[in-house]
Amino acid sequence: MNQPLPISASVEVAASPATVWETVSDVTRMSEWSPECRRIIVLGSKRSGVGTRLLGLNRRGWAVWPTTSTVVRFDPARAVAWRTRESGATWSYELEPTAVGTRLTGRRELPRFSVGTTVMAPLIGGAVGHDEELAAGIRTTLERIKGAVERG
Structure with missing residues (x-):
């Protein structure tokens, strides 16, 4: 089986880390910028920080699927990251x-494709093809975040 592609991209934002953090730290807003994420809902009463649980809804073409994630890093003005249970991927945004x-910098860390990813691969166009799309998507996401922050 093929291995996951390394996915990482960076963008320069004309704003302080504190200003960028105000936008990036609200992970429920990822659906505003990501080409694939359609919605993120916080589960439970913990609104932000390590341990916050998230329900995501993704769409790629006609395929729609939910994900469950947990915030695993929350360093104010430095980094936020969450691990998606179904794929085993950790998504991070570092300032x-x-x-x-x-x-x-946006990054996806994934040591290997999960059983869930392998099972879903035919529905989402193949795990490797999806990886290529995610690599392009993270660049799009970063550009959209940059635009939102710089517009104020």
Whole structure:
């Protein structure tokens, strides 16, 4: 079986890490920027921070599927990350101060395709094909976040 592609991209945002953090730390807003994520709902009473549970709804073409995730990193003005149970992927957004403002890096860490991903692969066009789309999608997501932050 093929291995997952490394997925990572960065963008320079003309704003401070604190300003970028105000946008990125609200993971329920990912549906505004991601080409695939349609909605994220917080489960339970914990609204933000490590341990926050999330229900996501994704769409790719005609395929629609739910995901469940848990926030595994929440470092104010530095990084937010969540692990998706079904795929085993950890999605992170890291902020680093630069001379211009902030370097925002989006990344998906996935050591191997899960059984769930393998089973879903025919429905979503293949795991490797989906990886290529996710790699392009994270760049789109970062550009959309950059635009939202810089527009204020």
